[in-house]
Amino acid sequence: MYTGRMARALDLRVVAFGGGTGLPVLLRGLRDRVGDLSAVVTVADDGGSSGRLRHELGVAPPGDVRNCLVALAGRKKLAEVFDYRFDAGELSNHTVGNIIIAALADMDGGFCEGVERASRFLRIKGRVFPAATESLTLLVSYTDGTCARGESAAVVAGKKISAVAVEPAGAPAPERAVEAVRRADVVVLSPGSLFTSTIPALLGDGMREALAEFEGPVVYVANVMTQPGETDGFALSDHVRALMDHAGPCLTDVLVHSGGFSREVVERYGEEGAVPVEVDREVLESLGVAVRGASLVSEGDDGRRGLRHDAARLAEEVCRVGLVRL
């Protein structure tokens, strides 16, 4: 049975949206399990190394893209160089990969072109697309009616984000990313920062329409814990509503961790203001979203590194949804 299912999974065409560390985990799991894999990656970051390159060189922020390229790289040793981060001097906090992508973007006439060339250098399995053909700036609205500009300014203690938008409005998603969605069997939204990572990946112009027309399953891999400043007090249905508010009512499935976790982990997250996301099944089902539980996360070896999504388990469950719905 299992072998048969895997054999069919190898025919699946998957598109995954997101950024941060959540999307690369998903990509690592999917890369050798599915037949065709595309990543659509947020370009709204404006902090850290990415922010500096963005502001000084006018290129799109490369950090999120770099992590995805590395996750899919066939040339592992070159990928290791891409991931190298300087820790001193003026290059401090820059990674080599960010610098290379910035150079390629300038040499090749655009960020998409630079990412494509970096993809070839790294011999990646699959494709990586920026969410938009130009840098996006996040516009954040809070529940108290105020707003802020820029991803790194988005998280403000004591404020709740109600919505995000991007500027320039109407910056198109790359045509090939839209095309990948049209040809896909499954779309996955990665876990991670909801408003500053997963949602911005969906905001390239044309993507909402492509998702509306998409007839296969759209699976959200749910966050396990709330994120202070982004999703305080959010039940899972609040996450799903936020996704649907921004990307349209395309979600069909949510993957949740059903394996539980230790009291120590809950306490440690609690110290930072994060609590387990409540899985409010009835509300979710009323939204028309199927809830699928599986053991998806593991705790760090020494109990200190927190929870991590398990790449292989995530990918298996995504494939399972894809195959059930085929």
Place this chain on the structure above:
Amino acid sequence: MYTGRMARALDLRVVAFGGGTGLPVLLRGLRDRVGDLSAVVTVADDGGSSGRLRHELGVAPPGDVRNCLVALAGRKKLAEVFDYRFDAGELSNHTVGNIIIAALADMDGGFCEGVERASRFLRIKGRVFPAATESLTLLVSYTDGTCARGESAAVVAGKKISAVAVEPAGAPAPERAVEAVRRADVVVLSPGSLFTSTIPALLGDGMREALAEFEGPVVYVANVMTQPGETDGFALSDHVRALMDHAGPCLTDVLVHSGGFSREVVERYGEEGAVPVEVDREVLESLGVAVRGASLVSEGDDGRRGLRHDAARLAEEVCRVGLVRL
């Protein structure tokens, strides 16, 4: 005859010393003409992008090495990325290659190891060695008895350099570079800045001894013009004496440009204080050095780009010396 000579040239084992722009020209000419090619490259630079990386990250200055790697690269597109220079922001004036080499040096536990890994990435034809296993600092003595420290401080208007040394004294040449000299058929000293490029490439500890034991020809490709602040008033024999003072009496041959050049070129160089290097044959012969003339340089298309050594012609003449002496 010609075909026969070229066929034999393909068996020659050549080691070339230097840095700057002179050594890469020589390497470009030799790479497809000889059987085995090693470059030994100065690591005494302390200005520009190299100097910044050196001071901030504690790696050897990568610029001269990068130019040689690019000259020998099999992967031309990656070499193009190595050569990309940023022109804005905090990365301004850094090349991507310098940054990659600095990262590799740190990742791989040393500059030699980093250069070796960069060589593999670029699939270079031949080998590139730093002149010493650690960064060298140039100690410059002037004819007026004063001295200065650091390559970028070496050139002082109105002062004549009498000698250079390096610090730390006794920093060894890489064992594999010494080995390459032992196995070579011909050694070439590249044209370029005499005291700040060609000579420092020879100062790794152990190299003087290797050259003293070397029985094949050691060919200096002579500078065509004097260099203000470095070799003002130097006849060719003064260049040769300086080389012998620092590397031992190993020189056997000097290649000089015998093709002449236009009055416009002489005038333009004259405006910057440079004059054609006098080829004082009798003095050179009294030093035991054979003078070989050939047309080695060409003038820029529009007469404004100055003189350039012709890579192919240089390489042919170097091979000729090697074959005559075999």
